[in-house]
Amino acid sequence: MRNITLSQAVNEALAEEMRRDERVFIIGEDVAEAGTPFKVLSGLVEEFGTSRVVDTPIAEPGFMGIAVGAAMTGSRPVVDLMFGDFIYLIMDQLCNQAAKTHYMSGGKLNVPLVLRTNLGATRRSAAQHSQSLHALVAHIPGLKVALPSSAYEAKGLMKTAIRDNNPVVIFEDKLMYNDKAPVPEEEYLIPFGKANVKRSGSDITLIGTSSMVQVCEKAAEILASEGIDAEVIDPRTIVPLDEEALLKSAKKTSRVIVVDEGHQSFGITGEIASRINEKAFYHLDAPVLRMGAMDVPVPFSPALEDITVPTPEGVAESARRLVAGEMIHAA
Amino acid sequence: MPHEVIMPALGMAQDTGLIVAWHKSPGDAVAADDVLFEVETDKATMEVPAGADGFVTQIRAQAGSEVPVGDVIALIGESREAVPADEKPADDATPAAADLPAGNNVILPALGMAQDTGLIVAWHKAPGDAVAAGDILFEVETDKSTMEVEAGFDGFVAALLAEAGEEAPVGETIAVITATKPEKPVKASRAGAPAVAPASAPQASAPAAKPSAPKLAKAATSAPKAAAPAAAGGRILASPKARRIALQQGLDLNRLAEAGHPQPYHVADLEALKSLPEKAPQIAQAASRRLTADLPSEGFAEFAAWAAEAGGLKDAVALLAGFAGASLGRDAIVVVESLGVTRAFSVPMGTFGNIAPADPASAPDLILRDLRMSRINTVTLGAEGAPSLTLTQAGEGLAITLECASHHLTATEAVSLLSNFAGRMEQPLRHLL
Structure with a gap:
């Protein structure tokens, strides 16, 4: 199988879906003539023209509003939000309009919209361009949230997102755009709400999202060399969440660490840990640990930035302590 | 029952409404959608319909007064007659209401x-x-x-x-x-x-x-909460899974705590709990026998070496089982615990050559515990499922402790068993004669 970058995989997904369905169009800043910031959209304006690859002024609320309206009236827009940090600007269009229109219209209107954006720190982009804000939208009923962890995942999830009749927010990790992975030539879709067991193990479960899946896999390799058998699971979508798969693994290993790049407090890790705690309590041999990004604005200083996010070594160290039966945060 | 007209909630953060004007007076006939009064909130002034057909029988809040949302401000009855004071609606029908003069209630706004x-x-x-x-x-x-x-x-x-x-x-x-x-x-x-x-x-x-309820609730719940740990001998820290398995298997985590095993307990610690010696019931303790024999020297090691060389009997543990079984004076299943390994032997009367391994699950007639390689020098383990002989090191020699329940062996049988076994361990050749 050929190896392609995550950028190429997303590009292919968009091109294939735009060829398949002429209602699909792309809208955002710098998506056409101006060139694309992460080289994801190269070649699309040449193939589909400026009526389906629409450059907008720097006005996120405006183009998001246009897209929501277009989706309600029969189009299937893919909105390109250059940085996940800008999601604050489009909260009303996304959370009050797109997320609620189907419900509030009594099912008469759909909003088949995809919001493509990104997350991830350690790119030296400072506090306003390095955030991982997927927890903000996962909190809102009516929005689906996908977190691809590789080129393969990005393509399959993007195609499913475009075909979904509800608003979907996809966060790509901006540090993974050049990461290559095997991606089949033939068409495939990845269903939402089906977790992917990346590695099977019996001693501890590492649940990772987006690029943290790689962090968990590396941690599992470190642990394997010490005789600790870790299972790694990628939920793929956090809304819907494959609770069944996560609980099954938690019951099997009785120890769980949840790793996510959003801020640790009030985030994805807490939500998943809490569900496992509620529904697998009597199978747990250790507290479920959360490992998110530090609760600080992402520093610009590389030395500081690197220690704000979970690392394979850090995850492995926590796993060791859980497996050894150490007292964790208890008195 | 007259229809109660209440101060409506017209805004989200509205606590009270100012009655601007009444459009009807007591005694007036009114239809449900007739405007009954006007109310002003911080955002707007609105006309409010009566909500029921009938006659205005009472108006409780005058124009110009500010009334909390939800308060009854007027009554609409089926006839023109005013509502007698003693038929006033439920909000005044309180224990204290009887002592209070009937009138307009002024509330804390x-x-x-x-x-x-x-x-x-x-x-x-x-x-x-x-x-x-x-x-x-x-x-x-x-x-x-x-x-x-x-x-x-x-x-x-x-x-x-x-x-x-x-x-x-x-x-x-x-x-x-x-x-x-x-x-x-x-x-x-x-x-x-x-x-x-x-x-x-x-x-x-x-x-x-608010003022009293939380305190009461706290007092009510704190008593049983305090009692529980006391009954359990202090709170034990254990994982939910360890607790569940302990419960399912009837294991008592308190015993681990009593044995000084460090907390918190996880599933792995349950193995340590299982390996703790069984706690003998008090009644069995009382009816148990414990006899000790001290040997200044032992001849078994020398004998075992000789038997291996001369007789091809290389399994010293089997020999030990043979000595013990023979001391009992009948065919026996003997279980030997030595250096952490447990082996069962079938020991028939007769020669050592007939000793054979037995099913480890079979019930023993005699337990032989060899602690000579350990630092333990005195044992009182209590009666077990079968009589037990425990070997401990005593200087150059050997101490042998026999423990059993009174129903296992009579006093005479116990003395006989220990004497026979001690004799064999001291002078093995006597056994062959």
Whole structure:
């Protein structure tokens, strides 16, 4: 199988879906003539023209509003939000309009919209361009949230997102755009709400999202060399969440660490840990640990930035302590 | 039952509404969608329909008065007759209501959005005083400000139910104003007075209960909570899974704690719990036998070496089982625990060559515990499922302890077993003769 970058995989997904369905169009800043910031959209304006690859002024609320309206009236827009940090600007269009229109219209209107954006720190982009804000939208009923962890995942999830009749927010990790992975030539879709067991193990479960899946896999390799058998699971979508798969693994290993790049407090890790705690309590041999990004604005200083996010070594160290039966945060 | 017209909630953060004007008077016929009154909130003035067909029988709040949301402000009855005082709706039918003069209730108003109580700073009227709706009746202090509050009704102060300096929950009735001069005006304090029910304002009931309820609940729950750990001998830290498995398998985590095993306990620690010696019931302890024999020297090691060389009997543990079985004087299953390994032997009467391994699960007739390689020098393990012989090192020699329940062996049999076995261990060749 050929190896392609995550950028190429997303590009292919968009091109294939735009060829398949002429209602699909792309809208955002710098998506056409101006060139694309992460080289994801190269070649699309040449193939589909400026009526389906629409450059907008720097006005996120405006183009998001246009897209929501277009989706309600029969189009299937893919909105390109250059940085996940800008999601604050489009909260009303996304959370009050797109997320609620189907419900509030009594099912008469759909909003088949995809919001493509990104997350991830350690790119030296400072506090306003390095955030991982997927927890903000996962909190809102009516929005689906996908977190691809590789080129393969990005393509399959993007195609499913475009075909979904509800608003979907996809966060790509901006540090993974050049990461290559095997991606089949033939068409495939990845269903939402089906977790992917990346590695099977019996001693501890590492649940990772987006690029943290790689962090968990590396941690599992470190642990394997010490005789600790870790299972790694990628939920793929956090809304819907494959609770069944996560609980099954938690019951099997009785120890769980949840790793996510959003801020640790009030985030994805807490939500998943809490569900496992509620529904697998009597199978747990250790507290479920959360490992998110530090609760600080992402520093610009590389030395500081690197220690704000979970690392394979850090995850492995926590796993060791859980497996050894150490007292964790208890008195 | 007359239809109760309440002050509607017209805004999200609205606590009260100002009655601007009544469009009907007591006695007027009214249709459900006739405008009954106008109300002003901080955002707008609205006309409110009556909500029921009938006749206005009572108007309880005058134009110009501010009324909490949810309060009954008028009644619409089926006939023109006014509602007699003793048929007033439920909000006044409280234990204390019987003692209070019938009239218009003045409640403690909500002056802020998150206000639960207000401090009454001063009363500007005394019981029995005549009062006009626009007169200042009292001053109230909240966490934000102090405000003068108008009486809201014309008439006479028939009751003051809180003293200056006292706090009252929002919505609670703190004064009653009657149309006629009261014969016996009431003056009470909140501390001494019987509990005066809040007016019907829905937000009033919860805060009213606040001051005492949490304390009571705490007192009620704390007692059993304190008792539980005491009964268990202190709280034991263990994982949910370890606790569940312990429960399912009937294991007692307290025993691990008593044995000094470090907490918290996880599933792996249950193995340590299982390997703790069985706790013998007290009654069995009393009926058990314990005999000890001290040997200044032992000849078994030398004998075992000789037997391996001369007789091809290389398994010293089997020899030990043979000695023990022979000392019992009958065919026996002997279980030997040595250096952490447990082996079972079938020991028939007769020669050593007939000793064979037995099913480890079979019930032993005799247990032989070889602790010579350990530092343990005295054992009192209590009676087990079968008589047990324990070997411990004693200087150059050997100590042998026989423990059994009284029903395993008579006293004579026990003495005989230990004597025979001690003799064989001291002078093995005697066994062969």
